[in-house]
Amino acid sequence: MNTRVHTTAVLSFAMTAILAASACTAGDTELGSDDGVVVSTTAGMIRGTVDGSGHRLFTSVPYAQPPLNELRWQPPRPMALWDGVRDAAAPTPGCVQDPGQTSAQVLQEDCLYLNISTPARLDPARPAPVMVWIHGGGGFAGAGADYRPTGFVSRGVVVVTINYRLSVFGLFNHPAFASSGGNLALQDQQLALRWVRDNIAAFGGNARNVTVAGESYGGMSICAQLAMPSSAGLFDRAIVQSGSCAIEWPSGALYSGSPPFAPYRSRTDNAATAVQAATEFGCSDPAEVERCLRALPTATLQTRTPSFTTITYDTPTLPRNPFDALRVGKFSRVPVLIGEVTNGHSLWVAAIVATQQAPITSDSYRSILSTAFGTVAAAVEADYPVSAYPTPAAALTAVLSDHSWACPMLDTARALAARVPVYTYEFADMTTPAPSPYPPSLPTGAAHGAELTYLFDLTPSPGPVVASSQPLATAMLDYWAHFIGTGNPNQPGLPHWSRSTISGDAVLRLTPGSHGITTELADNHHCNLW
Template sequence: MDGAGNFGFADQIQSLRWVNDNAAAFGGDPDNVTVFGESAGGMATCALMTSPAAQGLVDKAAIMSGSCALAFPAGSIYPGVPEQRPYVSLAENESVGSDVAQQLGCTGSGVVDCLRALPVDALVANGEYFSDVLAYGTDLLPEDPRQAVENGAALPVPVFSGGNRAEQNSFVGGALLADPSAVTAQSYPTLLADAFGGNAGRVADLYPLQGFSSAAVAWASATTDAGWSCPTYRNNRALAAQAPVYSYEFADTGTADVSGVGASGVPQDAAHATDIPYFFDLDGHDVLKTPAQHDLARTMIAYLTSFAHTGTPEADGAPEWPRTTVTDTPVLQFVSGDISVIDADAEHHCDFWNALTR
């Protein structure tokens, strides 16, 4: 089927065509369009930078908790779930869809009509299998976006890119809410072995149980570094070969429990999605708790809007943001009352994780 695997992505590109055609009518500039995405939206934004169909439609990109290089180790999204990436080949994408359709009793040439005729509840019950991954080897994504970035094939536009210091706390907390025995001191070695194979012992040495408040925090720390932080900054350096790149890390604590995992016992820290209330009200409500958090939010918004206007993130009274290069990743870390440049590669043990990916 034409467009298979990327119908939602095709909608995003079509929306950008609409913006290009109509921005001037609203007082906008069709030659100064910033695409901004968080989580799956960030992964789609990064993929957009590698799509031939996006040529001339994107002038800047803000990628938040969603890099082309993300690779979630086995068991990190949920115990027992295989290793995952945001992008898969078209053949793999179609195979997953066909398998689920068959389980729902839909086969043959009428499979799509059969699925459309099913009750919504039947589809929702299998929603976890219809993942938000994008398919490459298609007209919209000819190449795996990670490979395209590494090959210098991404759009040469300014990029604002980073993530949260403790992304995995949300996912590990969610797993514990579903099953309190999902991550324990007893299961930790098995989780490491399933995720990292022959390197499990080296990972255990770098993330020893005695170095953390719990096995869940040790597991979350290891998988944050392996799956999120280090791939993001590695991807940023590759993008920096083509255009200006600005790397950040959100690390504020005491944030709202946006994922609802606070009861799990895993500290909220700067978990996945905890940065969203600093940019937007949620369900019409400001959920920030302190004046310092509001000050930080204003500064983060100023950096992002400045970037959207000019391609350079700046904020009055805030530190100058150094650019990422192909060899160095100075990361501007956002913490209430203390915005500063850090060596995120060192803090997340990226020399170790980057060596494992080679």
């Protein structure tokens, strides 16, 4: 998730035909005049810009036709051909969402664009590795333009950040649109990957060396892409940050009174939610529901953007729950880098404190555990006694960070490691800036999304990485970039990062000054209890 998106996300996160023309090679790239660089794509010519570092930037590049009118709630279609040279230096519009959740100044349904950043010098004989970044935001917020990949590009990586339809526009699985395959957000991501495969050579990238990466909802989306048969062959490795394939939240974990929640839901359950919403929109007649829904104004639908955040399985696009697909081996066999932050749930605990306008006490801690875990609440409290933590809020953060983030990540890594190379990490730098104001009773720690500041120039930014953590940020970029290039993060000068096994006993702990392999993540996070 975008770090500023989090404060809204707490209440609702809970969280193809290809054009016949072929892409030009890297040697076809033309250096333009002072106004930038001109490149040929399968749909036409685009002109980008060159920044102060010599990096080439292409923004607002359409990878699909605008999903408007009769194309609303339809699978994305490849962009139609255009004449002349299209401007690829304008700000990229974001997909419809509540204002303030992204750096994009314009929010609209016509939002299926991507951004490309390339190194200053490109060798046509040695095309660069490519990373495609899928942003987080709970499925209802965020945009690709929120992430400036300067560190990756400086290390020789071509980076593509994408938009995809959000919430009611991309995750609205109404039975009237069942023939579209469901999960339009995933289909958008998939078409963007196809666009990269067919076009990235023109930007100096290697179409046969593509890593798909994302954090939070972006990581959960990658779990789905791994399990989607139609995405096989579109990427060569995957990076899943703070959003595993086995994640779930118990009752009361996201806000007071929140129901149990998981990012993947069956078609039957999601269809019922969509039908109810359509009825509330006044679209209940089966003979007219499709026409009625497509006629609704964007602003009307926008009122429901936090209501649709789950990916639907049992669909043509995603046949299985992603974690089930991993366990039975029905997924794309590519190397995976996966990890979690130490205090993954602190943001939501901070929100619970803010909404109840009172600190969590020992009594309310016990009450929250009872709501979340029922008959095993006493066992949970015995493993996480308030006396072992600075405050009851810190104890609750430990419980929910372990239950819903760290241990599901470890389960995911173990399932993957049975069949593919996996490298697992825990980000544990406690000096990271808070993504939003925290109550005095709750230390920030390594909060959800904290690692993003070490990898990207974020807009908006939660604050700079402190000087003592700059070497860690450099090491992380080096690890990530080498994995993107080779499928193995190891390189000279860095602590060795061992491959994970099905026992999950090799995890790289990322902390300032002493990062290295630990075998204690499962014990430290009480994973045997969960």
